[in-house]
Amino acid sequence: MISRRTQENIVVLLLLAFFVAVFVTSLGFSPRARLVPVPISALAVLLLLVQLFWQNFRPADELNVDLLDVLTARSPTAGVTTDRAESKEDKATAEEEEEASWKRVAIAIGFVALLVVLTLVLGPIPAIFVFTFGYFMVSGHYPLLKAAIYTTVFTLSVYLLFVVALKIQPYHGYLEPLVNYLRQF
Amino acid sequence: MLEAIGAGFMSLMNVQAMVFMTIGVIYGLVVGILPGLGGIVAMALLLPFTYGYDPVATLGLLLGAHIATIWGSSVTSILFRVPGAAKSLALIFDGYPMTQRGEASRALGASATAALLGGLIGAVFLAISIPIVRPIMLALGPAEYLMMALWGLTIIATFSEGSLLKGLIAAAGGVIIAFVGMDPVTGTPRFWFNSVFLLDGISFPVAMIGMFAVAEMMKLYVKGGAIVERDVGKETSSVLTGVKDAFRHWWLVVRSSLLGVWIGVLPGIGASIGGIAAYAQAVQTSRDNENFGKGDVRGVIAPDATLGANEGGGLMPTLAFGIPGGESMAILLIAFIGLGIQPGPKMLTDDLDIVFAMMWIIVVANVITTVIGLAASPYFARLPALNPNVMIPLVLSVCFIGAYATRGQIEDVLVAAGFGLLGYFMERYNYSRANFVIGMVLAEMIERNLHISLTLYGDDFLIQRPVALAMFLFVIFTTVMPFYRNWKRRRAAVETAGSEAS
Numbered sequence: 001m002i003s004r005r006t007q008e009n010i011v012v013l014l015l016l017a018f019f020v021a022v023f024v025t026s027l028g029f030s031p032r033a034r035l036v037p038v039p040i041s042a043l044a045v046l047l048l049l050v051q052l053f054w055q056n057f058r059p060a061d062e063l064n065v066d067l068l069d070v071l072t073a074r075s076p077t078a079g080v081t082t083d084r085a086e087s088k089e090d091k092a093t094a095e096e097e098e099e100a101s102w103k104r105v106a107i108a109i110g111f112v113a114l115l116v117v118l119t120l121v122l123g124p125i126p127a128i129f130v131f132t133f134g135y136f137m138v139s140g141h142y143p144l145l146k147a148a149i150y151t152t153v154f155t156l157s158v159y160l161l162f163v164v165a166l167k168i169q170p171y172h173g174y175l176e177p178l179v180n181y182l183r184q185f
Numbered sequence: 186m187l188e189a190i191g192a193g194f195m196s197l198m199n200v201q202a203m204v205f206m207t208i209g210v211i212y213g214l215v216v217g218i219l220p221g222l223g224g225i226v227a228m229a230l231l232l233p234f235t236y237g238y239d240p241v242a243t244l245g246l247l248l249g250a251h252i253a254t255i256w257g258s259s260v261t262s263i264l265f266r267v268p269g270a271a272k273s274l275a276l277i278f279d280g281y282p283m284t285q286r287g288e289a290s291r292a293l294g295a296s297a298t299a300a301l302l303g304g305l306i307g308a309v310f311l312a313i314s315i316p317i318v319r320p321i322m323l324a325l326g327p328a329e330y331l332m333m334a335l336w337g338l339t340i341i342a343t344f345s346e347g348s349l350l351k352g353l354i355a356a357a358g359g360v361i362i363a364f365v366g367m368d369p370v371t372g373t374p375r376f377w378f379n380s381v382f383l384l385d386g387i388s389f390p391v392a393m394i395g396m397f398a399v400a401e402m403m404k405l406y407v408k409g410g411a412i413v414e415r416d417v418g419k420e421t422s423s424v425l426t427g428v429k430d431a432f433r434h435w436w437l438v439v440r441s442s443l444l445g446v447w448i449g450v451l452p453g454i455g456a457s458i459g460g461i462a463a464y465a466q467a468v469q470t471s472r473d474n475e476n477f478g479k480g481d482v483r484g485v486i487a488p489d490a491t492l493g494a495n496e497g498g499g500l501m502p503t504l505a506f507g508i509p510g511g512e513s514m515a516i517l518l519i520a521f522i523g524l525g526i527q528p529g530p531k532m533l534t535d536d537l538d539i540v541f542a543m544m545w546i547i548v549v550a551n552v553i554t555t556v557i558g559l560a561a562s563p564y565f566a567r568l569p570a571l572n573p574n575v576m577i578p579l580v581l582s583v584c585f586i587g588a589y590a591t592r593g594q595i596e597d598v599l600v601a602a603g604f605g606l607l608g609y610f611m612e613r614y615n616y617s618r619a620n621f622v623i624g625m626v627l628a629e630m631i632e633r634n635l636h637i638s639l640t641l642y643g644d645d646f647l648i649q650r651p652v653a654l655a656m657f658l659f660v661i662f663t664t665v666m667p668f669y670r671n672w673k674r675r676r677a678a679v680e681t682a683g684s685e686a687s
Contacts, residue, residue: 007614035635044354044358051354054350104406112606113602116598135574139574166233168593
């Protein structure tokens with residue numbers, strides 16, 4: 001499992017790549033159009049380089065600002081954080097938790113992606129039904145019948161609110177030919 | 186001015202506006218008391234419903250929901266020890282011990298009354314400040330507005346939690362994202378990668394839905410387990426005792442409300458630290474403070490009065506300068522853009538009735554929230570915990586159809602999901618989402634005023650506008666100051682440690 005510092009470095013490098021790309025792309029705009037994007041992206045690149053240096057070579061909390069300190073002007077020694085010595089067991093537990101957390105992150109990304117795909121393929125309303133019912137079943141929170149009833153009531157409520165009341169033109173995805181066929185009747 | 190105050194009141198007194206506001210309040214209360222959802226999520230999910238209606242009714246819906254969620258998140262802090270939003274964190278210090286002691290109803294009564302009184306003081310402040318601010322606003326030019334926007338951008342980073350650099354980087358990211366699409370000044374398409382969809386720009390409401398609502402659901406899943414675990418005694422108190430407590434400590438309410446107004450006025454700070462600052466102030470200024478942290482009702486009254494008053498204060502820079510007081514005000518600004526309302530001098534001259542309508546919305550929404558809250562408090566005190574397995578699929582579904590409904594473009598679902606992932610990882614690695622949003626909102630103001638300043642005054646506009654130059658120096662000062670204070674604080678700590686060792 002990669003360390004927190006390495007993760008932080010990866011994030012900074014990704015952001016660095018993003019802002020460098022923005023900077024280079026902005027140079028292709030007219031002088032007026034690049035007036036703000038160029039300095040902002042250049043500044044962001046500079047800040048990221050300082051952040052990268054700081055989080056690797058200096059104590060990271062030197063960059064932190066204590067809100068209460070700024071607001072209430074507490075005594076200078078108050079609120080100074082000290083590094084806590086961690087035992088080997090603490091470290092092992094933290095690593096296990098971190099690994100478990102990444103698995104859950106992957107699942108979370110997975111269900112967001114699944115809902116996107118369902119929405120693109122079936123359209124929002126059928127996707128809501130399939131996703132919600134599936135989630136209830138996989139999580140085992142409700143038995144089959146209860147899950148089906150709650151999902152149907154929820155999907156109908158969303159349909160009434162968005163399609164009937166707000167008159168949002170529904171998108172049918174790959175079901176469009178089927179919907180068109182059914183419209184003939 | 187009196188005419189505008191009357192017109193504002195009358196524009197609120199129509200069926201649509203009152204119905205929208207009441208729906209907003211009830212929705213806000215429901216969302217607010219669901220641990221795991223906060224006011225920002227509530228407002229983000231409402232954005233798709235803000236098009237095509239009367240502006241006052243729409244603002245009633247948004248502000249009503251926002252005000253109700255603030256109190257709703259106080260309820261979760263008091264009952265479950267889970268702050269519905271960061272701003273309600275201070276409520277757990279004394280609110281939850283009161284619940285454990287069987288005094289949940291009293292805590293909720295004190296909380297609702299303090300929030301109402303704070304809200305009223307905030308609204309009065311807003312009404313008084315407008316005639317004072319208006320001439321100043323009209324005297325300022327684009328160069329000064331540019332500096333004000335820059336100050337708003339840097340001060341939010343200064344006050345963001347964690348690394349100041351990360352705060353500034355997040356704000357820069359928000360500014361860049363706002364530039365996707367057609368540049369309104371030069372007509373140049375930017376960062377569009379030959380996509381007609383991107384030419385229209387990133388929809389701010391869709392980005393908000395992703396960044397806050399989708400990301401929060403991901404966070405909720407990753408956190409795992411039950412949202413709340415309760416270990417409380419039998420309920421023995423009454424709501425009325427809490428109401429009396431708030432009036433008995435009226436001076437604390439006034440002090441805390443004024444603090445809330447002040448924190449609200451400072452752009453970028455928002456209410457996140459307001460509750461904590463109010464709690465600290467209550468402890469520091471109370472003679473008998475040994476019961477704080479053990480269930481002292483004053484520890485509930487002070488943060489709630491501050492949070493209530495914060496809205497009136499926060500609206501002032503939002504309406505007058507177009508600089509949001511916090512993330513919720515940034516979402517309100519996004520709604521303004523959708524409604525075609527331009528904050529700034531124009532708002533304080535041409536749309537003064539809307540400004541005062543918002544003041545009245547704060548007053549009426551606070552009253553409705555308190556009435557419903559007080560009536561429902563005994564039931565809230567017996568609320569069961571809600572399982573994330575129910576909340577996640579329902580909220581995610583509403584997020585995605587809400588994203589689609591905003592512009593009727595299916596690509597917006599992808600944008601919401603993308604911003605959801607971005608928001609989740611920003612939260613995980615402490616890059617402030619609030620700064621990102623405020624950067625998005627201020628980007629247009631910065632670019633527009635820079636172009637106008639260069640056209641009107643030339644490249645040396647800072648030298649030609651001494652007020653703008655002074656403001657620029659102030660921006661540098663307020664950005665560098667926290668670094669200097671940090672450095673000084675550390676040096677003092679090292680010196681103290683050195684002298685103790687010797």
